[in-house]
Amino acid sequence: MNHSAEETVTGIPNGKLGMWVFLASEVMLFGGFISAYVVLRTGSDFFVIPAREMLGVPLATLNTFVLITSSVTMVLALDAIEKNDQKGLIRYLWISLLLGCCFLGIKSYEYPHKWHEGITLSSGLFGSFYFTLTGLHMLHVLGGLGFIGYLLRNAKLGLYTDLRHERVEYAGLYWHFVDLVWVILFPIFYLL
Amino acid sequence: MTQDSRHHEETFISKYVFSLDHKVIGIQYMITSLLFLLLGFSLVLLMRWQLAYPGTPIPLIGPLLPNFMAPGGVLHPVSYNTFGAMHGTIMIFLGIVPLGVGAFGNYLLPLQIGARDMAFPRMNMMSYWVYFLGGVLMLMSFVLPGGAAQSGWTSYAPLSIISPGQTVWLLAMTFLITSSLLGSINFIVTTVNLRAPGMTWFRLPIFVWAQFITALLLLFAFPVLQAGAILQLLDRIAHTSFYIPKGIIVGGKLIDAAGGGSALLWQHLFWFLAHPEVYVLLLPAMGIVAEIITNNTRKPIFGYKELVGAFASIGVLSFMVWAHHMFISGMKTSLSYLFMTTTMLISIPSILILTCYLLSLRKASIRFNVPMLFALAFLPMFGIGGLTGLPLGFTPTDIYLHDTYYVIGHFHYVVVTGTMIALMGGIYFWFPKMFGRKMNMKWGFIHFWGTIITMNGIFFPMFIQGMAGVQRRLFDPTVQAHNIVVQPTNIFMTFSAITLLLFQVPFILNFFISIFKGDKTEENLWQSTTLEWACPSPPLPHMNFAQNPTVYRGPYEYSVPGREKDYWPQGESE
Numbered sequence: 001m002n003h004s005a006e007e008t009v010t011g012i013p014n015g016k017l018g019m020w021v022f023l024a025s026e027v028m029l030f031g032g033f034i035s036a037y038v039v040l041r042t043g044s045d046f047f048v049i050p051a052r053e054m055l056g057v058p059l060a061t062l063n064t065f066v067l068i069t070s071s072v073t074m075v076l077a078l079d080a081i082e083k084n085d086q087k088g089l090i091r092y093l094w095i096s097l098l099l100g101c102c103f104l105g106i107k108s109y110e111y112p113h114k115w116h117e118g119i120t121l122s123s124g125l126f127g128s129f130y131f132t133l134t135g136l137h138m139l140h141v142l143g144g145l146g147f148i149g150y151l152l153r154n155a156k157l158g159l160y161t162d163l164r165h166e167r168v169e170y171a172g173l174y175w176h177f178v179d180l181v182w183v184i185l186f187p188i189f190y191l192l
Numbered sequence: 193m194t195q196d197s198r199h200h201e202e203t204f205i206s207k208y209v210f211s212l213d214h215k216v217i218g219i220q221y222m223i224t225s226l227l228f229l230l231l232g233f234s235l236v237l238l239m240r241w242q243l244a245y246p247g248t249p250i251p252l253i254g255p256l257l258p259n260f261m262a263p264g265g266v267l268h269p270v271s272y273n274t275f276g277a278m279h280g281t282i283m284i285f286l287g288i289v290p291l292g293v294g295a296f297g298n299y300l301l302p303l304q305i306g307a308r309d310m311a312f313p314r315m316n317m318m319s320y321w322v323y324f325l326g327g328v329l330m331l332m333s334f335v336l337p338g339g340a341a342q343s344g345w346t347s348y349a350p351l352s353i354i355s356p357g358q359t360v361w362l363l364a365m366t367f368l369i370t371s372s373l374l375g376s377i378n379f380i381v382t383t384v385n386l387r388a389p390g391m392t393w394f395r396l397p398i399f400v401w402a403q404f405i406t407a408l409l410l411l412f413a414f415p416v417l418q419a420g421a422i423l424q425l426l427d428r429i430a431h432t433s434f435y436i437p438k439g440i441i442v443g444g445k446l447i448d449a450a451g452g453g454s455a456l457l458w459q460h461l462f463w464f465l466a467h468p469e470v471y472v473l474l475l476p477a478m479g480i481v482a483e484i485i486t487n488n489t490r491k492p493i494f495g496y497k498e499l500v501g502a503f504a505s506i507g508v509l510s511f512m513v514w515a516h517h518m519f520i521s522g523m524k525t526s527l528s529y530l531f532m533t534t535t536m537l538i539s540i541p542s543i544l545i546l547t548c549y550l551l552s553l554r555k556a557s558i559r560f561n562v563p564m565l566f567a568l569a570f571l572p573m574f575g576i577g578g579l580t581g582l583p584l585g586f587t588p589t590d591i592y593l594h595d596t597y598y599v600i601g602h603f604h605y606v607v608v609t610g611t612m613i614a615l616m617g618g619i620y621f622w623f624p625k626m627f628g629r630k631m632n633m634k635w636g637f638i639h640f641w642g643t644i645i646t647m648n649g650i651f652f653p654m655f656i657q658g659m660a661g662v663q664r665r666l667f668d669p670t671v672q673a674h675n676i677v678v679q680p681t682n683i684f685m686t687f688s689a690i691t692l693l694l695f696q697v698p699f700i701l702n703f704f705i706s707i708f709k710g711d712k713t714e715e716n717l718w719q720s721t722t723l724e725w726a727c728p729s730p731p732l733p734h735m736n737f738a739q740n741p742t743v744y745r746g747p748y749e750y751s752v753p754g755r756e757k758d759y760w761p762q763g764e765s766e
Contacts, residue, residue: 008385014311017385021377025415032419032461036434039457046438046452122431124450132426 019170023177026140030181033136037129037188047125052190054117056110060190063106064182070099071179074148074172084162086155093152096175100145107138130189137185140178147171210321212313213734217320218299219626222619224320225290226703228327229612230696232282235275237689242267244686246668269667273342274357276665278330280345281361284469285368286327288607291615292476293372293410294323297379297403299626303724303731304397306388306741306763311381319374326367333360344665346466349435349458353427354442362425369414369421376414379407388723388763390743394500395762397722397747398493401500402479405507406472412511413468420461427453434458456521463514471510473607475503477570477614478545484567484621485549487720489556490758492748495548502541502548509538519590528587535585542578546571562636566617569644570610577605580655595665598658604651613644619703624717628729629710635698642695649688653681719759722747726763 008014041047073095080088111131114120119127151171154160160168208216238257241250247266249255254265261271298316302309310316333340338356341347352358383404387396396404423434431449435458438451486493493499515523515531549571558564580602583589593599616639623631660678662669669675669682716725727737741763749760 009387010385012385014381014385018312018377018381021380021411022373025373025377025411028412029415029419032416032464033423036419036423036457036461039460040434040452040454044452044454046450121426122433122450125433125452128426128432128434128450132423132432136422 013166015166015170016173019173023173026177030133030136030184033129033133034184034188037133040125040129044125049126050117050119054114054119055190056113057190059106059110060186063103063110064186066099066103066106067179067182070096070103071176073099074175078165078168078172081155081160081165081168082162086158086160089160089165089168090152090155093148093155097145097148097152100141100148104138104141104145107134133185134189137178137181140181144171144175144178147174207733210317212309212317214298214302214310214313214316215626215731215733215736217316218295218297220320221290221294221298221323222296224324224327225287225295228282229287229291230700231331232279232287233693233696235279235282237686237693238262238267239272239275239279240682240686240689242272242667243669244683246670270339270342272667273344273665274334274340277341277344277347277361278334281330281341283607284345284473285365286323286330288473288611288615289372289469290323292473292611293379293403293406294320294375296399296476296480296615296618296622297375297406300622300724301379301400301403302382302386303625303727303736304400304722305383305386305391306723306737306743307382307386308736309734310378311386312378315374316378319371319378322367322374323371326364326371329360329364329367333357333364336360346462347424347458348462349424349427349455350437350440350442350447352424352458353435354447359425359428362421362428365421366418369418372410372414376407376410379403380411383407388741388743391723391762392743394497395743395746397479398482398496398499398503399476399479401503402475402482405503406475409468409472409475409507409510413465413472416461417465420458420465423461424458456518456523459518459521460515463517464511467514467517468510470603470606471506473611474574475506477611477618478503480618480621481549481567481570481614483722484563484617485552486748486750487621487718488559488561488564488567489552490559490750491552491556492746492750493548494551494554495544496746496748499545499548502544505541506538506545509534509541513538516585516590519587520594532585532587536582539578539582539585546575546578562631562633562640563617563621565637565640566613566620569640570614570617573605573609573613573644573648577602577607577610580605593658595663596658597654597662597664600664601651601654601658604654609644609647609651613647616643616699621718622724623703623706624713625724625729625731627707627710628713629706629708630713630717631706631710632702635702639695639699639702642698643692646688646692646695650685650692653678653685657681716761719757721749721759721761723762726761 010017073092077089077092077096080092114127114130119130121128121131148171151168154167211217238250238253249265250257250262250267254262254267257265261268298310341355341357341361343352343355343358347358347361383400423432426432427435427449433449433451433453435455436447436449436451436453437455440447440451482493482499512534513531515527516535519528580598584593584599584602620631620636657678660674662675662678663672666672666675670679713729715727715729717729718725723741723743724731726741732738742765743762744765745760745762747762749762751758752760
């Protein structure tokens, strides 16, 4: 039996509260990295910021757009299952999955491009932070894609209905968080 | 789920090894962490022999150690550094936190709020096994090439980036951080969501409050260390230079890295975890002391709401004091003033808690049983630990005392004679609930007096040494002339430590023999009010309570006028 469906004191399902608490710790994880970035960027004399042309801003902007769109389709997936539209749920989960993969595809084109420009993990502080943080973010995207894939499998088995679809909501929460992290990483690495 | 379907067939493995029952997981945590505590203590005994008699072979143990650790039975300097780093790591991350949070929290939190289990039992089991793997990895580092970590439990950069053994330490820490993350999510959701009907926030026992706030500290502080550890790992294996300044020369050679990083950055990230970590060690112990004191004074605790407020403000303030560990690191003076102020502020709730406990004793007819002795000993011992922290929190005095044995004495008074004593009291107090049998109290008295006296014998001379200027982490104290005056104290401390080990033998025997042979006990041995005493001893597997408990009143209704019995359990309707 799914524990999250049990009655709780607050009325919030355990799984949902657990996801929020987990995301709070994730905020601290990325917060730690980003404060390290801020400290060294403002404090170190050797923090060389590459020219904007080397960074490929248009491609990264496209990628931001792709990820935000995938967040929208996750909301649509939740909306579909709340109306008990199982076909709609599967359709929107597929679109989110493909958009997520598209994001990773564009990133895997960007990385070699950066190496070609001489920006690598060990080339200097900018490169170190860029690859560490975007790499960590990519791991989170991969985790999210796994979660969506798991939902898709269950959705095809018809396990979700308008009354029982908590996990779709939890996956959505996580996916929006991953999206939000990118929305912060994008300006600090590409625009500022 | 009907209640009957929980009584499925259980094999030995599913019942005792990969159990989902919070009580079994709690006991697994307890036994594992006690073993780690013994190991961490044994490591320091080897170091203490070197400090008392530098350059002489360690009796009995020395010849048994492998040649690279102790050639001819004499401790090698590198082994000394390794043991020092691993002593701190094992005691804090593998010993006291898993005992205070993993063992007591897991076992008692669901019982005290009247829940059947944690919110996520599967995650709870994973949290134990991830911790176990982290511990095994940490131990394996002793025999892996490069040996165990040797740059202290604080792993200051850039030393930690160039010294061998650190990579395994960082990987093992990742396991431990993951474990504590899984645990803290579970504790928070359980406390918020699974309280029994009638168990309002201000009817929670102080112990539950302490665990809840500890879980929040773990949740918010550990990810920052994880971030710092990932950066350190990359500095070691991927040639990044987050912590490596430009042009740093080690052993006459320029370090091969781009440079530009900051060694202080690591200290900030580390202490942002490690100061809240101090309260992660302390708060569960304070919760235990509250339970034992109210039970044995037969009175409500003094200032319940004030205590909750103090715990909460400690939780908030503990995130704002971290840089008081870094006063002499070259940080800006203006920042030192800020952190000096917040440090003085955090002593207010700590004193408030201690005062509430002391006032709870006033005019009480105290039952001096073994758990109560441990709880009472916590008060002055934690007092010494706390008050000796004040000179370290003021910058003018800290400049003199920093990096001396005074600091070691201070935090050992807080963590060992404070926290550890309270945790031992907790073991004596809840052992009958956990195993349905009593521990032998005569041996308990011997264990208590032996432990408290020898502990003071080890840690009190550290203040004297520190004020005489003896630096910490010295392999051979006699190399500095000013240390020779206080060298006899080292001999006294070493023999105190050996005696302390001997006095743990009755405890260990008492613990394991009582599990199987102790006298059977009734449901509510101590005539206590909180919910864990309303269920059988030991509580029913997977169920805890025979009937769903309902809570009618606050946690400490002792000696209520007009009632026949001097306690009024939370779950009793009349």
